[in-house]
Amino acid sequence: MKIAAIQMRSGMDPDANLAALEPMIAEAAAAGASYVLTPEVTMIFAENREGLAKVAAPFEGHPQLARVGALAQQYGIHIHIGSLAVPLEDGRFANRSVLFGPDGAIVATYDKIHLFDADIAGLNAYKESATYRGGEAAVTAPLGDFTLGFSICYDMRFPRLYNGLANAGATLIAVPAAFTVPTGQAHWEVLSRARAIETGSYVIAAAQGGQHENGRATYGHSIVIDPWGRIVAQLAHDEPGVLLADIMPDLVTEVRGRIPALANARDFTLPDALQD
Structure with a gap:
């Protein structure tokens, strides 16, 4: 199976972001990709809630998603919008991932579970x-x-x-992202490889890259890792582009057989001090 990760430099205008995305989807489809992943915040990369509120469209009837569905049907492929902001009733947003099937219909959605809340000394x-x-x-x-x-x-x-996903049957795990430059330089590759090794799965990580309209800078370096932890393909830069890779389901079976970490996992208790 051929897959593709699209690297972008999304800004504040959803239509402009879609216009940048379309030719890259066409390039991936022409190269034979049957699954295409885009980065986090594909359609709008705003800095805060107020910025998103000005331009984020409701999920039902979302104009850019409707166009992506049409593209999936046109090319007969799966297109996975890594994420976009979806307005919620409490005034906040869901950071939602959307997978379209080859018929253009939505196959599944996922709302990002873990949110980065940090108060770092000096920052x-x-x-x-x-x-x-x-x-x-x-x-x-x-x-x-x-x-x-x-x-x-x-x-x-x-x-x-990731362990839960693998135990639920996942053999390819998608990581659309918008890593900052410092964390990307330090952790992007090692975390991608670690999650692949731990689960015996392929990991495809599609990234935002470069200096964005909102003032943020992201790391890029979209990457595909195999279940043994080897880099299958990588964009060694932060420019927009298409990353292609061939993946093989038999390799997942082979690696999980050689290192059956999922099967060997056991429940355990913790000392009282760690449970409190």
Whole structure:
């Protein structure tokens, strides 16, 4: 199976972001990709809740998603919008991933579970939960000979989610992301490889890259990792582009047979001090 990760430099205008995305989807489809993943915040990359509120469309009848569904049907492929902001009733947003099937219909959606709330000494506090409401359910979906597991960006730092996805049958795990440059340089590749090794799964990580309209800078370096932890393909830059890779379901079976970590896992108790 041939898959593609699309690297973008999304801005504040959903139509402009869609216009940048369309030719890259066409390029991936022409190269034979049957599954295409885009980054986190594909349609709008705003800095805060107020910025999103000005331009984020409701999920029902969403104009850019309708066009992506039409493209999936046109090319007869799965298109996975890594995430977009969806307005919720409490004034916040869901950071929602949307998978379209080859018929153009939505196959599955996933709302990002883990939100980055941090107050770091010497830096301004960053509270993602002020803008987004975290999801509560892990999601998998059939994808040809694979089962796709869903995650988004910060989720990558939580192995329990990936272990759960693998135990639910996931053999290919998607990580659409918008990593900052410092964290990307330090952690992007090692976390991608670790999640693949731990689960014996393929990992496809499609990234935002470069200097964005909202003032943020993201790392890029979209990557595909095999179940043994090897880099199958990578964009060694932060420019927009299409990353193609061939993946094989038999390799998942082989690696999980050689290192049956999922099968060998056991429950355990914790000392009282750690439970409190």
